[in-house]
Amino acid sequence: MKTITIKDIARELNLSTSTVSRALRDSSEIGIETKARVLELAQRLDYNPNPVALSLLSSQSHDIGVIVPEIANPFFAIVIAGIEDVAFAQGYHVVIYQSHEDYEREVLNVKHIANRRKDGLLVSIATATTDYSHFKNLHERGFPIVFFDRICEEIDTHKVLVDDFEGAYLATEHLIKQGCDRIAHVSGPDHLLISRRRLHGYRAALLDYGKPIQDDWVVSSSYDAKNSLEIARKLLTRPDRPDGIFASSDNIAIGCHAAIIEMGLSMPDEIALIGFSDLPISALLNPPLSSVAQPAFEMGRSAAELLINLIKNPGKYTTPISNVLKTSLMARKSSLRKPV
């Protein structure tokens, strides 16, 4: 893989490498004619500057790292699309890392990002992570980090999230207004902030509307339809079967959806169901799944903007911003007992 370097051009044109370098960067103090010759030859030889050399020189890579739990999760895939949208326009390349919800893997990813001199990090934390020191270390060394969705409260930097409490409140309120009395909640992993916030929203709505709050109607699932399918099966065979389920994510809701169908229960009449995130697939289920829509693309855009801002103002302290985005209720057949 012989590649053209600035040296080749210099030799060919009987110039020094610095002259060529300057001509290429369009420096003001270069003979107009020399510049033209250099540009022409570079063009003809299909010269591309070696980004590795540039990176070594400047300690910048124009790459930003993004760590998500799983790219297979459409929510994260859309967030990444939003990130790419902004990053690309500003000349940054997005390097995607998956933690696979695993702590060790996340630590390795962070290490890779720091070692490879990425310019910044966008991250949504793995379920398994309870120790945040790998992020803290980076942050303390001045490395630009922005959290999104699954944030870390303990680190004082920009964050982008949705109002999980409000979204969950809306979802639960909706079920109540559709006539549900015994509303269960299939929550996400307990220690995740988003799970807890959604749980609180659910509780608050029940409380406000004077509905019964039963601890054993709250069951926890991983963000995985296979797992929630099992859990929903158990939930639905209990003697005091709920007549409504608020699932903490659409993936969880999809498992519940399958369980309800499998058991031959009618949806929404015997059981109404609503999820969280409004994945593209949700509207295509049978019956279509109600959900709380999150502006995933916008979340990605916002996170990328904040990060690039951080990168472009190194050292300069900016008060950390927490951008809380709005959710909106998408009521569909799975929960709509009454005509709208």
Next chain:
Amino acid sequence: MKTITIKDIARELNLSTSTVSRALRDSSEIGIETKARVLELAQRLDYNPNPVALSLLSSQSHDIGVIVPEIANPFFAIVIAGIEDVAFAQGYHVVIYQSHEDYEREVLNVKHIANRRKDGLLVSIATATTDYSHFKNLHERGFPIVFFDRICEEIDTHKVLVDDFEGAYLATEHLIKQGCDRIAHVSGPDHLLISRRRLHGYRAALLDYGKPIQDDWVVSSSYDAKNSLEIARKLLTRPDRPDGIFASSDNIAIGCHAAIIEMGLSMPDEIALIGFSDLPISALLNPPLSSVAQPAFEMGRSAAELLINLIKNPGKYTTPISNVLKTSLMARKSSLRKPV
């Protein structure tokens, strides 16, 4: 972001950088005691070699690039998991690129991969791509490339794919055996090889079983449920409504599934449906979607193995291998009229 370099260690220990370097790489010709001191200090200072410098020196990055159309497509997400599985074990990092089915984007990705001195490329081609010169150029310069799933026939290198013809044949045969007479095919984009091969398999099965072949029962869709939903709506309102649909992918099938439900047709009795790929979501639909399973994870593993092989034997010509993986039929409710 002050980082520890080999220089810091050398200064501290009153050694030269070359000695430190050798000690770190465990060179045989270094004083055992010196080595210990270096290692200890490196450990204590949390020294990490700068991969950028290494990369500049060796023109290797230990990164392999993967270009997929969309990471949001679970099929590709699983292939990537397979790739990561092998790459990780061999000390390579996987850098994911999305073409978003766009030709220009794919060209940019290829350029980035070459410029950034990635060690190799795994790629599944974008729908929009009809000109393969960006791949050809790389390949001719000796850059290791392996195609998977959506391959390029014109380039003489390793490929990993499934037997699309056979899979499509199996699917169509299955519908026939379930009593379907008028079987439509919602194909993928026409110029993709996988679309064409699946179409051929469909045709061959109809032919073998003496079923009617009607050109207007083959309609083309992008690999996107929204698009196929529209297309299925049209297909299903035609006077000669088909009684079976073989969709060229599960994404396409999901759109058809939604259309069938929406129109109140019974599945599988009035219309039987089968897709291709067997995405995790498919079994959770209502009714569960039949599909032709592809070993996506295995495909990723195999592609990564072939690529790493290529990388580790530079220059050495190896006869290109086309690894054709087996599909298997997953018959579910959406097409099962008769008990198994």
Next chain:
DNA sequence: GTGAAAGCGCTAACAA
């Protein structure tokens, strides 16, 4: 066994 020097590709003082 260890050090000095060169060089990967490039840019940025500093000269001229």
Next chain:
DNA sequence: TTGTTAGCGCTTTCAC
């Protein structure tokens, strides 16, 4: 306006 030199972090001859 252009060339020379040094250096980003590291490895690798080549000396000693």
